[in-house]
Amino acid sequence: xxxxxxxxxxxxxxxxxxxxxxxxxxxxxxxxxxxxxxxxxxxxxxxxxxxxxxxxxxxxxxxxxxxxxxxxxxxxxxxxxxxxxxxxxxxxxxxxxxxxxxxxxxxxxxxxxxxxxxxxxxxxxxxxxxxxxxxxxxxxxxxxxxxxxxxxxxxxxxxxxxxxxxxxxxxxxxxxxxxxxxxxxxxxxxxxxxxxxxxxxxxxxxxxxxxxxxxxxxxxxxx
Ligand code: CTP
Ligand code: MG
Numbered sequence: 517x518x519x520x521x522x523x524x525x526x527x528x529x530x531x532x533x534x535x536x537x538x539x540x541x542x543x544x545x546x547x548x549x550x551x552x553x554x555x556x557x558x559x560x561x562x563x564x565x566x567x568x569x570x571x572x573x574x575x576x577x578x579x580x581x582x583x584x585x586x587x588x589x590x591x592x593x594x595x596x597x598x599x600x601x602x603x604x605x606x607x608x609x610x611x612x613x614x615x616x617x618x619x620x621x622x623x624x625x626x627x628x629x630x631x632x633x634x635x636x637x638x639x640x641x642x643x644x645x646x647x648x649x650x651x652x653x654x655x656x657x658x659x660x661x662x663x664x665x666x667x668x669x670x671x672x673x674x675x676x677x678x679x680x681x682x683x684x685x686x687x688x689x690x691x692x693x694x695x696x697x698x699x700x701x702x703x704x705x706x707x708x709x710x711x712x713x714x715x716x717x718x719x720x721x722x723x724x725x726x727x728x729x730x731x732x733x734x735x736x737x738x739x
Contacts, residue, residue, distance in 0.1 A: 517563035519633045520611035521556050521677065522603035525549050525577070525619035526568045526592020531723050537570045538722070539619040540577075544735045548722060549577065550584055551622035557585035559629035566606045567619070568592035568599035595695045597702075604689060607682075613637065614685050616699045617677035623731055624677065624719040632679040635713050642703045643679040645715035646672035674698060675715040684708055 529538025539549040549567065556562055564586075569577040571591045581587045590606045592599035600616055607614060613636045615629065628645055635643040649671040655663045678700050680688075688702035696702055700710045722728050 517559075517561045518611055518637070519559075519561040519613045519615055519629075519679075520564045520566065520607045520682075521562055521615045521617055521629070522600055522607070523549070523552060523556070523565060523567045523617055523619050524592065524596050524599040524603065525552075526570045526599040527596065527620070528570075529620075532728065533725060537573060539569070540573065540580075541728070543622060543722070543728065543731055547580065548622040549619045550580065552617065552619045552624065553581055553584050553587060555622075555624055555626050556617065556629060559626040559633070561613075561630055561633040563611050564588070564608055566590065566603040568603040596697060597689075597692060597695045597699075600699060601689050601692075604685065612682050613679060614682045615677040615679045616685070618721060620721045620723065621676055621719045622722060623734060624675075625716055628675075628716045628719055629677055631713055632677050635711055636679040636681060640679075640711035641681045641684045641708050642700055642710040644698075644700045644710055644712055645675045645677070645719065646712045647675065647715045647717070649673055672712060673715075674700070675719045675721070 525539035527538050532538055540547045556565055566588045569589050574589055574591050578589045588606050590602050593602055632643050649668050653666040657663055688706050692702050722731055
């Protein structure tokens with residue numbers, strides 16, 4: 517494998533409701549992070565995995581993942597971007613392709629990891645998996661009055677893993693000023709072209725209780 521994967525897993529999971537940090541919440545009896553790392557490790561391109569864990573859980577996460585795959589675990593930060601930066605700083609010398617993958621996208625198929633890595637290998641400096649937007653999207657004012665309808669045909673919903681040439685991601689994080697919710701956003705600000713590949717419905721981000729219920733169902737019907 518020629519790919520390092522950074523796994524931001526340090527979030528609280530506020531939208532999932534009260535409980536443990538989201539990456540440690542159980543799905544079919546195992547933490548979301550275990551599902552995510554197992555699928556990453558099953559992708560042949562993956563050489564190393566660096567997880568950013570909640571600060572209080574670093575030792576526990578190390579013990580949890582040791583039987584799953586060889587993984588480096590570092591303390592995450594207060595925002596996702598800081599967690600990614602912490603993981604990026606711990607990537608060993610070697611891999612020139614770096615993927616960033618949310619622990620919350622626990623059911624992401626290894627095939628999606630391979631297709632993002634392949635697009636970077638083929639020459640794209642930055643690659644994101646996307647899906648078409650299915651709902652009509654309205655822009656609204658602060659008083660919830662509709663300002664207009666956005667052309668859905670030109671919109672994409674963005675997933676992870678997002679893939680980058682290592683130097684591109686490192687430069688984008690070094691230059692970052694405001695915190696963004698995805699890494700391609702930082703790279704765009706550097707003027708680097710970002711290429712889209714087809715995403716997967718199985719790469720859904722487990723955000724709300726409904727998503728967890730959906731993921732339980734998906735695992736029960738097609739593990
Ligand atoms: N993440 C992180 N460090 C943070 C915040 C988020 O590593 N300080 C990670 C989460 O663990 C998750 C991914 O970034 O794997 C996507 O974030 P999100 O789905 O928003 O997770 P949470 O921030 O945990 O959820 P919420 O926003 O509902 O609290
Ligand atoms: Mg969050």
